[in-house]
Amino acid sequence: MHRQPVDSATAQDTLLTVLATLRGADVEGYAVREIAIIDSDGDLAGRRAFRPLELEPGTEIETTLTLQF
Secondary structure, three states, X not given: OOOOOOOEEEEEOOEEEEEEEEEHHHOOOOOEEXXXXXXXXXXXXXXXXXXXXXXXXXXXXXXXXXXXX
16 A cells, blocks of 8 residues: 655535645556545545556656545
8 A cells, every 4th residue: 555645635615626646656566446535534535446557667647536525
């Protein structure tokens, strides 16, 4: 498992939009299957699952999760 801080988070009304960039060098040798938002207490706030993706060093994936509370 790899954890890192998000790039940015903005709140408006009941929506929280979180942007994160995952770099291939940080997960080299692993197949990424999901990206999750975990709060400071360690609770799962949201996640996005997708087909396994292997990133090579020098590549990255940027994702945005919009959560409604």
